[in-house]
Amino acid sequence: MDPPDSSLRPTGRSCPSATAGHATGRVLMGHGGGGLLTQELIRRVFLQAFGQPSDGLADAAVLEPAAGRLAFTTDAFVVRPLFFPGGSIGELAVNGTVNDLAMVAAMPRYLAASFVIEEGLAIADLSRIAQGMAAAAAEAGVRIVAGDTKVVERGHGDGVYITTSGIGHVPPGISLSSRHVAAGDIVLVSGTIGDHGMAIMKVRENLGFEADITSDTAALHTLVADILRCCTATRLLRDPTRGGLATCLNEIADQARLGLEIDEQAVPVAASVAAGCELLGLDVWQIANEGKLVAIVPASHAEDVLQAMRDHPQGRQAAVVGQVVADHPGRVVTRTAIGGRRVVPMPVGELLPRIC
Amino acid sequence: MKHLGEYRDADTTRRLLAEIGELATRPWSIMEVCGGQTHSLIHHGLDQLLPPTIEMIHGPGCPVCVTPAAFLDHAIEIALRPETMLCSFGDMLRVPGSEESLLAAKGRGADVRVVYSPLDAVRLAEAEPTKEVVFLAIGFETTAPANAMAVKLAHHRGLANFSMLVSQVLVPPAIEAILRDPATRVDAFLAAGHVASVMGTGDYPELAARYGVPIVVTGFEPVDLLEGIRRAVLSLEEGRTGVDNAYPRAVADEGNPVARATIQEVFELCDQEWRGLGWIPHSGWQLAPAYADYDASLRFPASLADTHAAPEPSPCRSGDVLRGLLKPCDCPLFGKECTPQTPLGGTMVSSEGACAAYFHAGR
Numbered sequence: 001m002d003p004p005d006s007s008l009r010p011t012g013r014s015c016p017s018a019t020a021g022h023a024t025g026r027v028l029m030g031h032g033g034g035g036l037l038t039q040e041l042i043r044r045v046f047l048q049a050f051g052q053p054s055d056g057l058a059d060a061a062v063l064e065p066a067a068g069r070l071a072f073t074t075d076a077f078v079v080r081p082l083f084f085p086g087g088s089i090g091e092l093a094v095n096g097t098v099n100d101l102a103m104v105a106a107m108p109r110y111l112a113a114s115f116v117i118e119e120g121l122a123i124a125d126l127s128r129i130a131q132g133m134a135a136a137a138a139e140a141g142v143r144i145v146a147g148d149t150k151v152v153e154r155g156h157g158d159g160v161y162i163t164t165s166g167i168g169h170v171p172p173g174i175s176l177s178s179r180h181v182a183a184g185d186i187v188l189v190s191g192t193i194g195d196h197g198m199a200i201m202k203v204r205e206n207l208g209f210e211a212d213i214t215s216d217t218a219a220l221h222t223l224v225a226d227i228l229r230c231c232t233a234t235r236l237l238r239d240p241t242r243g244g245l246a247t248c249l250n251e252i253a254d255q256a257r258l259g260l261e262i263d264e265q266a267v268p269v270a271a272s273v274a275a276g277c278e279l280l281g282l283d284v285w286q287i288a289n290e291g292k293l294v295a296i297v298p299a300s301h302a303e304d305v306l307q308a309m310r311d312h313p314q315g316r317q318a319a320v321v322g323q324v325v326a327d328h329p330g331r332v333v334t335r336t337a338i339g340g341r342r343v344v345p346m347p348v349g350e351l352l353p354r355i356c
Numbered sequence: 357m358k359h360l361g362e363y364r365d366a367d368t369t370r371r372l373l374a375e376i377g378e379l380a381t382r383p384w385s386i387m388e389v390c391g392g393q394t395h396s397l398i399h400h401g402l403d404q405l406l407p408p409t410i411e412m413i414h415g416p417g418c419p420v421c422v423t424p425a426a427f428l429d430h431a432i433e434i435a436l437r438p439e440t441m442l443c444s445f446g447d448m449l450r451v452p453g454s455e456e457s458l459l460a461a462k463g464r465g466a467d468v469r470v471v472y473s474p475l476d477a478v479r480l481a482e483a484e485p486t487k488e489v490v491f492l493a494i495g496f497e498t499t500a501p502a503n504a505m506a507v508k509l510a511h512h513r514g515l516a517n518f519s520m521l522v523s524q525v526l527v528p529p530a531i532e533a534i535l536r537d538p539a540t541r542v543d544a545f546l547a548a549g550h551v552a553s554v555m556g557t558g559d560y561p562e563l564a565a566r567y568g569v570p571i572v573v574t575g576f577e578p579v580d581l582l583e584g585i586r587r588a589v590l591s592l593e594e595g596r597t598g599v600d601n602a603y604p605r606a607v608a609d610e611g612n613p614v615a616r617a618t619i620q621e622v623f624e625l626c627d628q629e630w631r632g633l634g635w636i637p638h639s640g641w642q643l644a645p646a647y648a649d650y651d652a653s654l655r656f657p658a659s660l661a662d663t664h665a666a667p668e669p670s671p672c673r674s675g676d677v678l679r680g681l682l683k684p685c686d687c688p689l690f691g692k693e694c695t696p697q698t699p700l701g702g703t704m705v706s707s708e709g710a711c712a713a714y715f716h717a718g719r
Contacts, residue, residue: 278360280472331718338369338578340401343718348450348696 027121032151041149045123049130050137050144061145063110066169071106073097074165080158082125085199086214089162090132092290095219096241097166098140102221103237103293105176105228106168111137112146113164118157129160140219142166168221174228178255180235183326186302187260188295190223190309191216191317193245194273197287202276211272218291223314230308231301238294243347246285248294249332250346260332262322262344286347296324363577364400372582377407379589385411385541386588387534387680389527390496390548391418391708392576398713400578410585413541413680414713416530416633417548419495420447420706421674424629427494427523428453430658434490434521435466437656441484443477444492446470447706452699474499474506474520481510481518490652493520497551500524500641501615504622507643507650519652522642525628527551528559529639534679535567542680544588546574546581549603554619556611560599568597575603622647631702632675674701677710684714691715 030037042057053061077093093113101108113133117126137144195216202213220239228234236256240248245267253260269284277284291314297305302320309315322334332344362368388394394414397403403412416422432453435442442458449459449468462468467487471477474491481489493503503520510518527548534540547560552573560571570591574584584602591600601607621644628640643651671689676682684690684703694700696712703709713719 333718336399336401337364338366338400338402338405340403340405342399342401343716345696345716345718 025123027117027119027123027126027151029119029151029153032117032149038149041123041126045127045130046147046149049127049134050147051134053145061110061112063145063167066109068172069170071101071104071168071170072165073100074163075100076161076163078158078161079200081200081203082129082159084203084215086196087217088129088132089160090129091136091217092215093162093164094133094136094140094142094144095217095290097164098136098142098219098221099239099241099291099293101166101168102219102224103176103239104170105174105224105237106170106221107225108140108142108166108168108219108221110167111142111144111164112166113144113162114148115150116157116161116163117149117151118159119151119154121159126160129162136219140221171228173232174234176234176236178236178252181252181256181258181296181324182235182298183258183324184299185235185296185324186299186320187249187262187322187324188297188302188306188309189245189267189319189321190220190293190295190315191291192268192270192273193240193289193292194269194277194284194287196290197244198273198276200288201280211276213270213272213276216289216291218314220291220293220314223293223309223312226308226312226315227295227297227305230304231297233298233301234305235296235298237296240289240292240294242288244284244286244288245294246283246332246344246347249344252294252296253332254330256324257329259325259328259330260322261325262332262334264334265337266319266321268317268319283347285344299323360577363575363579365579369402369405369578369582372579372586373405373407376410376582376586376589379586379593380407380409381593383409383411384543384589384592385413385680386544386546386585387413387415387542388546388574388581388584389415389417389531390546390551390576391421391706391710392550393546393548393574393581394418394710394713395708396576396578396581398717398719401717402578402581403719406585410589414677414684414710415534415545415680416630416678417496417527417551418703418706418708418710419499419525420451421678421702421709422525422630422632423448423451423494423523423702424631425452425454425670426629426658427521428458429455430653431490431492431521432456432458432461432466433659434652434656435461435468436464437488440488440490440656441467441469441480442490442492443469443471443474443480445472445494448492448494450699451702451705474503475509478506478509478513478515478518481515482513485517487517488655489518490656491518491520493522493524496525496527496548497555497619498548500619500623501554501612504618507622507647508618510650511647519650519655520643521652522623523628524623524641525630526639526641528563529636530630530633531571532563532567533633533636533639535563535569537679539681540679542569544570544572544592546584546588547571549573549575549580549606552601552603552607552611554612554615556616557599557601557607557609558611564597564599570597571599573599573601573603573607575606630678632672632678634675670700672701674703674711677703684711685719687711
C-alpha cells in the first residue's frame with residue numbers, strides 16, 4: 001500500500017473524510033490512503049464479498065503447494081461500461097484469468113486481484129463488482145486469496161481497472177502446445193462467436209437496437225477437463241478473446257507454421273450478433289469472446305471431442321469448423337458460403353466500423 | 357439472417373456464374389463503382405469464381421479512399437485545438453494525412469470521437485456546450501442525407517457549438533472523369549445501388565448515351581452483384597448501351613424525394629478534390645450559404661495555404677488503382693512499404709478500399 005494520505009488523521013471515528021466517504025457513497029482519494037478509509041473499503045466491499053481469511057489479513061497469502069507442475073498467469077481488465085448484459089468487469093476478471101489457466105490445461109486454484117479505482121466510483125457499484133467476482137470464483141471453484149486497492153484521481157481511469165493473477169496446477173501427462181499441431185488435425189469452436197464484443201458495443205455505443213445479446217463470459221476449465229478426458233492427445237486450446245476468432249486462428253497458424261482451412265458456414269454465429277455486425281460494418285471473426293475456446297485435436301478424436309463439448313453447458317453449440325493443412329503455412333483460409341476462398345487477415349488494431 | 361440469405365444463396369450464385377460464362381464470348385472489363393461492392397466481391401470470393409473473360413475493375417467509390425490528404429490535415433489541425441471535439445466515422449481515423457492520421461493525433465491529445473451517425477455528434481454538442489463539436493462530413497450521396505439532417509437539427513436546436521467539415525463527393529462526375537480518360541479500359545459500369553436509392557437513376561441515361569456504355573444499377577450481396585454483371589455482359593454482347601436497374605427492391609427511378617430535398621436545401625454543388633484523381637468540377641457538395649454558420653472550414657480556417665492545384669507528393673499509385681489502370685497487387689509498394697498497418701493511401705485503409713480488400717483477402 002502507498003503511504004497514508006497526509007490529510008488523513010490517524011485516529012478515531014470522528015475522521016471527517018471517513019464520514020464524508022460514507023455519506024457520499026463514493027470512492028474518495030482517501031480510500032486509497034492506507035488509513036481508516038482504506039480499511040473500511042476493504043472490510044465493507046472486499047472482505048464482505050470474498051470472505052475473511054481464517055488467519056487475519058497479512059501482506060501475502062500462504063498456500064499449500066500442489067503436486068506437479070504449476071501454471072501462473074496475469075491479466076488486466078479494462079472495460080467500459082463496467083456493467084453490461086451478461087456480466088460485469090468482475091466476472092470478466094475472474095473468468096478471464098481462469099480461462100488463461102484452463103487453456104494450458106491447468107485446474108485453477110488461487111487468484112490475486114488488484115483494483116485501480118477512480119475517485120468518485122459509487123461504492124455500491126464496487127460492491128456489485130466484488131460480488132460478481134466472488135460468485136464467478138465460487139462457480140469456478142477458485143479462491144481469491146490476495147488483493148490490493150489503489151485510488152486514482154477522477155478522470156484518470158474508467159471507474160475501475162482490475163488485474164487478476166492466477167495459479168493452477170497442470171495434471172500429469174498433458175501438454176498443450178502449437179508444436180503438437182499437425183496437418184490433418186481438426187479445428188473445433190465451442191460455441192457462437194462475437195457475443196461478448198457485440199454485447200459491449202450495444203451498450204457502449206448506445207446503438208439503440210433491441211437485439212437480445214448478452215456477454216458469454218464464463219469459466220471454461222470444466223469444459224477443458226471434459227475435452228482432455230475424452231482426448232489426452234488434444235494438441236492445443238486457445239480462447240479467442242481480444243481480436244476474436246481471426247486473431248486466435250492466425251496466431252495458431254503462425255506458431256504451428258501450418259495452414260488452417262476454415263469453413264465459413266460452419267462457424268457458429270448467433271443471428272442477432274450477425275445482424276449487429278452487418279449493421280455496423282464489423283467482421284464477427286474479429287469480435288471478442290469471453291467464454292469460448294478453439295480446440296485442435298487429432299482427426300481420429302474429433303467426433304468424440306465434439307460430443308463431449310456438446311454435452312457440457314459451455315459447449316452446447318460446439319462445431320467442427322475446419323482443419324489444419326500443410327498448404328499455405330501461417331495463413332488462415334476460409335471457404336465462403338458460395339464457394340469462393342479468402343484469406344482471413346489478422347486484425348490490424350482497433351475495430352473501426354465502416355462508413356456505409 | 358432473414359432477407360439476406362436469399363441474396364447469398366449458393367445455388368443462385370452458381371446458376372448466375374454459369375449464365376455469365378455462357379453469355380461472355382470475349383473479354384470484358386466491368387467497373388464496380390462502389391467500395392462496398394468491391395468489399396463484397398472479395399469477401400465472398402466472387403472475383404475468383406467469375407469466368408476468365410470477366411475482369412472486375414475496382415472503382416473510386418470508397419469515401420475513405422478519395423478524401424484528400426489536405427482535408428485530413430485540416431481535420432487534424434481542428435482536432436488539436438483545445439476547445440474542439442472532432443467526431444468521425446470510424447474508418448477515417450487510420451487514413452494518413454500528409455503528416456499523420458487522426459488516430460495519431462488522438463494519441464497526441466486531440467479529442468477525437470468515433471460516432472455511428474452524425475446525429476450522435478449533434479447530441480454530443482448538446483451534452484457538452486463548452487466544447488466546439490466538429491463532425492467530419494465525408495462520403496458519397498449515401499451519407500449526405502443524414503449529414504444534412506444533422507445540420508438542420510443543430511440549426512433547429514440553436515446549437516452554436518456544432519459545425520461540419522465537409523468533403524461530400526458525387527458518383528456521376530467520377531464516372532464521367534473515368535470515361536473521359538483516354539487510357540480507360542472500362543466497358544461497362546455497375547453503379548452503386550445505395551447511391552441510386554437516394555438520388556435515383558436520372559443522372560445515368562445521358563452519361564451512358566454520351567459515352568456509349570451500359571450502366572447497371574447494382575446491389576451489394578453476391579446474387580445482386582452477379583445479376584448486375586450478368587445484365588452488363590448481356591448489354592455488351594448485344595451492343596446495347598443505356599441504364600438498367602438490377603436493384604429494383606431498393607432503387608426507384610426518382611430515388612428518395614425527401615432525402616433529395618433535404619440535401620438540396622442544405623448543400624450546394626462545388627468543385628472537389630479526389631485523393632488520387634485530382635480536382636473534378638462539380639463533383640462535390642458544400643454547405644449552402646443559408647447554413648454557412650455550420651461550416652467548420654469557415655469557423656476554423658486552415659492555417660496552411662490552399663493546395664488547390666498542387667498534387668500530393670506521394671509514391672502511392674492509388675489514383676491508377678481508382679481509375680482501373682493498375683491492379684492493387686501489381687503496385688510495387690503493395691504489401692511491402694504499404695500495408696494496412698502502414699498505409700500510404702486511402703485505398704489501403706478501409707476494408708472497402710481495393711488495396712486493403714486485396715491485402716486482407718491474400719490476393
